[in-house]
Amino acid sequence: MKLTVSPKVRPELDPEFIPAILWNRAYRAEVAASGKGVDIVVALTRSNGTVSTLSTAIFPHEGDYAALNIKYVERLIKYLLWMKGGYQVTIAGCDALADDLRKIYCPGGAREFDYKIMGEKIYGRPFAIVNCPLAEAPRSHEIQVKLGGHLDGCRIGFDLGGSDRKCAAVVDGKVVFTEEVPWDPYFQKDPEYHKAGIRDSLKRAAEKMPRVDAIGGSAAGVYVNNQPRLASLFRGVSEEDFKKYVVPIFDDIQKEFNVPLVVANDGEVTALAGAMSMEAAGVLGLSMGTSQAVGYVNLDGNITDWLNELAFAPIDYRDNAPADEWSGDLGCGVQYFSQQGVARLAPAAGFDFPKEMPFPERLVKVQEAMAAKDERAAKIYRTIGCCFGYAIAHYAEFYEIRNLLILGRVTSGEGGEIILREAEKVLKAEFPALAAQITFRTPDEKFKRHGQAVIAASLPELKK
Incomplete structure (x- = not known):
């Protein structure tokens, strides 16, 4: 069984791009239409007893359905691990699926990088995927x-x-x-x-x-x-x-x-600076620079204990998606929304940079070309913007977003304006309710004047 996904807008330099949001929706629609849905809960446990949960439904974990279930849930787990974090993942409601996932998140498995980083590196304890009956699923316990x-x-x-x-x-x-x-x-x-x-x-x-x-x-x-x-x-x-x-x-x-x-x-x-500058909440701050940096200020104006490291979070589900050079995983944000993404798309646009040229220098060359109205550069930015629009919709399934603050070297100049226009085009075409809900923001003069370092200075509270 294979799912068919047909984006209404396709990135011109990356036409095989399969948006995570559309693949997940197609999967859930097929499960609902089959009448065979099995309810499960995915729970991520972090330090201090905090727990994040996600309830969903899968096909019976057998035959041809098993591979689809694994792709759907494994990609969700990968996303949630880097959005929220966790040293233990509980699969409640399907022991067989948990068994298959343990073979992936383990030493020598496809997600060995995540296994090591999420366990000993970040949380100082072994990473584990465990299972339990649905009725015994952990309850959500978030902090801010x-x-x-x-x-x-x-x-x-x-x-x-x-x-x-x-x-x-x-x-x-x-x-x-x-x-x-x-x-x-x-x-x-x-x-x-x-x-x-x-x-x-x-x-x-x-x-x-x-x-x-x-x-x-x-x-x-x-x-x-x-x-x-x-x-x-x-x-x-x-x-x-x-x-x-x-x-x-x-x-x-x-x-x-x-x-x-x-x-x-x-x-x-970044998100905190945006919230302070805009005097707003529900802010997702995203910087496209050396990597993809993300932060979130919730609707109460507070931060959480989530990781928000979406550079490692998958947004493209095609089987031959570009690989992250650090983790080795496919289709992760850093290959789309950073200077690495610009360098990756440059050859397809017609740029011929020396292999040894550093990514920051390639970005400068593309920006210079954009300033000269070079259509090759415009194609790169339109492609990034299209992928970004679908990624925003994916992020919005997990964050309550009212304001999206976009900054970073990749978004400088006219190229940044093209990225935002294309992203808004995707939202209006595929996700009109989101397009009406989310306000796009770029740094204003107040934000520029205070800057990242200045806002960082405000983090500690003085002892009274």
């Missing part, structure tokens, strides 16, 4: 916390990116100093390179204020209690040195300054 918005005192904020690190000094909400310093952290093997760079930026910001009361930071990756658990900035560091020197890097810096220090995922800070 208020983060940021503190501008009293003398604060330092920093933002660590893949090609530069930004730093700001803020005194009672007034920006007195900002700085951007180029660096190349990705494949540096010595963690002292990273620590020295961060210290250098903090020191120069501190010199612009009478004292330092608090430090807030924004960086790509997963951070638990200020400790990096998964961060592309430190990819070049060995596993042994990562545990020994990188995990405590911000704890060490906090001890040196002896002030409150909070480090958060850069996507989270």
Whole structure:
């Protein structure tokens, strides 16, 4: 049995793209039409007893149906793991499906990367897929916390990116100093390179204020209690040195300054900055830069304990989708909504870049071509925008989105405007209710003036 998916809008440089949202809807429609649906619950357990659940229905797990069930549920699990996180996945209502999924999420399995990262790396315990009767399915238990918005005192904020690190000094909400310093952290093997760079930026910001009361930071990756658990900035560091020197890097810096220090995922800070700038809630912030960074501020104006690492979340279900060079999985967001996505599409558009040319330089060349009204560049941006429209609809099945804040180097200039136009075109054609519900936002002057580093400075609360 094979599902047929026919998008109303096809990305011109990626015509075989199969939107996750449409494949999932086609699967659910077939299950409902068969009259054979089996109810299941998928539950993800995280630290502190938090649990996220999803209820759905599958075909009886037998014969030709089994392969469809595995694709549907495995892709959902992969998405939920990187959106919400979890060291244990419970399949309630189908033991046979759980058995098949365990063969995928295990050492040597197709999702060995996720097995290792979600277990010991992020949550410090073995990852497991378990099963139970439907009646014993875990119940959802979500938490939310208020983060940021503190501008009293003398604060330092920093933002660590893949090609530069930004730093700001803020005194009672007034920006007195900002700085951007180029660096190349990705494949540096010595963690002292990273620590020295961060210290250098903090020191120069501190010199612009009478004292330092608090430090807030924004960086790509997963951070638990200020400790990096998964961060592309430190990819070049060995596993042994990562545990020994990188995990405590911000704890060490906090001890040196002896002030409150909070480090958060850069996507989270982006969403927070957008919410503060727009004075709005239900904000999904998405940055298309070196990678795909995402953060979410819920309808109450708070953040959650979710990971929001959608760079690893699948949005394309075709069997020959592009592979993520880190995890090896197919059809994940980073290959579509980042400078990697631009570099991937460039040859199909007619650009002939040298193999050794770094992705940031390829993006610059495409942006220059766009500024010159080169149709090749326009095709790249239209393709990204089309895929983005379908991805937004997929994300909206899991997030309550009222405002979508889009930024990052890929969205700079006229190319960014094309991306948004194409995404809105897809929403209006396929998902008109969503098109009416979601407001697209790009950084306004207030956001630009405060910046990521400045908002990061507002993360810690001063002790009263």
